[in-house]
């Protein structure tokens with residue numbers, strides 16, 4: 001998605017008051033609105049981006065966790081999938097009061113992670129802080145608050161009988177995953193956190209060669225304000241409009257595929273609101289980055305229909321109304337097994353595609 005211009009929101013006081021900060025930030029000014037595309041010559045390379053931005057403080061600690069996790073599962077002969085999930089923020093100030101966000105709750109990533117775990121994969125779950133997580137997602141959203149499933153009496157607090165069976169199943173899977181140590185969760189908030197963490201993880205995971213999969217479901221901002229153009233302090237209100245001119249986020253899939261982890265099986269997601277654009281944009285991404293699959297989805301139908309697009313073919317996964325509304329089947333239960341079959345083929349065919357370990 002393109003958070004600044006497409007499907008994202010600014011914090012409400014920016015919308016309401018039209019803050020001008022022309023004295024503070026060259027890339028943010030008052031006056032007529034200018035689309036970022038006319039102001040920007042294109043994204044900087046990943047190399048330039050990483051050289052001019054500061055890594056999050058948590059990076060060394062997270063790298064250690066990833067290293068230990070990968071070593072252990074490599075030793076035990078398990079495949080590893082890195083799932084990214086939820087949206088990134090784009091801060092408008094260094095001491096951040098306001099930021100641009102997007103809609104993603106992390107449902108796709110959290111749900112898919114559960115199915116990968118069930119299929120025996122070790123999962124590195126890289127998610128937006130406070131977005132949905134495997135297992136707890138069933139009881140943590142505002143619509144599914146765990147308190148709605150509980151009752152109290154003189155003996156204490158219990159799960160209401162109608163919900164016991166489902167909760168037992170979820171709890172058993174949660175405990176089994178904890179015991180097996182097959183889930184590592186790492187969080188990010190800003191697009192900068194995301195980029196540094198993904199690069200670090202990929203460089204460590206690359207030792208798994210073809211046995212690694214990437215399932216890039218996070219909704220990552222396409223635009224950001226570079227560190228050197230960002231206001232240090234809270235943008236002050238004035239009598240003009242706030243106009244944002246943002247740079248393009250570097251196209252990270254290119255170095256991911258070519259440099260950081262060239263042997264892995266890489267699945268990216270493409271979200272559009274205009275269905276007609278989906279095949280065009282998905283094929284463009286495959287051609288540009290050279291990875292294995294793009295999963296295309298449309299905002300309004302993403303929980304019922306997805307398209308698996310490769311350079312050779314296109315397959316649709318679609319739930320019927322009965323499956324969706326009556327049986328409450330989650331589409332990720334169909335996506336994940338299909339990807340695992342394709343990952344197996346990727347491993348078995350490594351002689352053909354030439355990216356063997």
Ligand code: PAZ
Nearest residue numbers: 001104105106107108217269270271
């Ligand atoms: O998090 P969610 O389940 O509400 O949404 C999932 C999704 C639409 C963000 C994901 O399926 C997706 O398409 N991610 C990539 C978005 C993009 O950068 O185009």
